[in-house]
Amino acid sequence: MNKFIDISEENVLKTYNRMPVVFKNGKDVYLYDEDGKEYLDFLSGIGVIGLGYSNKKYVEEIKTQVENLLHTSNLFYTATVAEAAKKLTKISGMSKVFFTNSGAEAIEGALKVAKKYAYEKNGTDDYEIIAFNHSFHGRTIGSLSVTGNESYRKPFMPLLSGIKFAELNDIDSVKKLVTEKTIAMIVEPIQGEGGINVAEGKFLKELEEICKNKDILLILDEIQCGVGRTGSFYRYQKFDIKPDVVTTAKALGNGVPVGAFLLNEKAANSSLKPGDHGTTYGGNPLAGRAISTVLDIFEEENILENVKRITPYLEEKLENLVKEYEFIIERRGEGLIQGIKLTENKNAGEIMKKALENGLVITVSEGNVLRFLPPLIINENNIDEMISKLEKSF
Ligand SMILES: Cc1ncc(COP(=O)(O)O)c(C=O)c1O
Structure with missing residues (x-):
């Protein structure tokens, strides 16, 4: 991965402080880097990959269009x-x-x-x-x-x-x-x-x-x-x-x-x-x-139904974190755009970096907020895994 990071740093205009990972492929709610390490993705390319990675129908349709x-x-x-x-x-x-x-x-x-x-x-x-x-x-x-x-x-x-x-x-x-x-x-x-x-x-x-x-x-x-x-x-x-x-x-x-x-x-x-x-x-x-x-x-694939069904579970788990950790001030958001605001003495950016090391992709928002934008196809197991990786990163 270091090779690609070095080439990028040398050639791409530095307008981003990128995270030290080179992603190679994705499947559903997971990303994989060049070394094969698996990451649970609660960012989805900043709210882009709503249907998850490599949705079968989507891939087929895009392939056909590229050919035509x-x-x-x-x-x-x-x-x-x-x-x-x-x-x-x-x-x-x-x-x-x-x-x-x-x-x-x-x-x-x-x-x-x-x-x-x-x-x-x-x-x-x-x-x-x-x-x-x-x-x-x-x-x-x-x-x-x-x-x-x-x-x-x-x-x-x-x-x-x-x-x-x-x-x-x-x-x-x-x-x-x-x-x-x-x-x-x-x-x-x-x-x-x-x-x-x-x-x-x-x-x-x-x-x-x-x-x-x-x-x-x-x-x-x-x-x-x-x-x-x-x-x-x-x-x-x-x-x-x-x-x-x-x-x-x-x-x-x-x-x-x-x-x-x-x-x-x-x-x-x-x-x-x-x-x-x-x-x-x-x-x-x-x-x-x-x-x-x-x-x-x-x-x-009843995507809206899944968002409605899974939201209370995600919100409950995030609310539990608010109760448990004194450095979490509040949960914010609706559906699958959620955030937790941290006190000043706990740096959201540092937690984001730790999370990446622990195989979890998240990002931050203005005001020391951890931001969660998972693919819209997530299930309860994905949420449990996210919470456990997040707590490890705290
Ligand atoms: C609410 C909102 N509007 C506009 C934009 C700009 O979109 P783009 O980055 O595709 O130009 C963004 C990007 O994050 C956004 O979140």
Whole structure:
């Protein structure tokens, strides 16, 4: 493994402090490194491998697509993209979709939708967007502009103008920021990178109400918490919220890099028109096949049912840790996006490293939080094994 680590360190731009392991293959909830060591994976590539590694149907479909057709460009139609679009608009309840290559690009598209919507309405380029402290929306200039973490934004100023930050679950902090110029609000229904901060259903409903009354576009970023992770396909569906724009990525492709922004009829009819937006790769035939297959497997393998069934078991085990260890302050999260917040004297990053040595893959979130994003197919035994490896790492 050291050989590959050395080559990477020598040649790849160092924007990550990578963990000292070289993974070679995966099966279901397990990863294997170049030396054959087994790791239980409660990270799933940061919430990407929802169906687990090497799902048989997924692998077959991707193989077939690679053999048939990888790419044609968006100048033409393909069956896989048509199917993916139909299934995704149906499951999300949204009207139209634009496919991207990543989450950040989905956010860029959503911001362009908001700007174009306001431009069509008022002909103005003087706008404000409300985002939230501790949010994370990506690393491109637009997505960074709405990311509520100053240390990420500061070296890249000036970013987009007109962005204001409110507090999650504090509706007054939002109301104070709304002006005549507000064109959109962007919020993660659960803040993943920012510490597993769950937006209350009531709060999201109140945002929806303000947006509806003032013709402000409500953009929900479901890139990390969506695609089944909380037991409904998208989290907003639990509260019967009707967003104007939804961003989605990660688990939607189960490993093939995909993303999308979805629009309701209002946003679709009055924003991006031919010539306003485009992408070479976004929604190519391979991406279409991946998305379409993921959606089929969700149905055939009752993925949402498993998330709902297994969640209370995981939550109970994590709550037991809170009771048992005085350095654990609380459990946070919903479904299979969970975190435990530690006291300052216990370093979450150190525990993450120890866990890796003990054959468990997890990560951290802002605020000394250990983060758990397992594949959506986990069972009770996987959870028992995770808890035992985690306790060993404490
Ligand atoms: C909520 C959220 N939005 C956007 C992004 C950016 O997605 P990507 O890394 O695919 O660009 C992430 C990535 O972690 C995310 O968690």
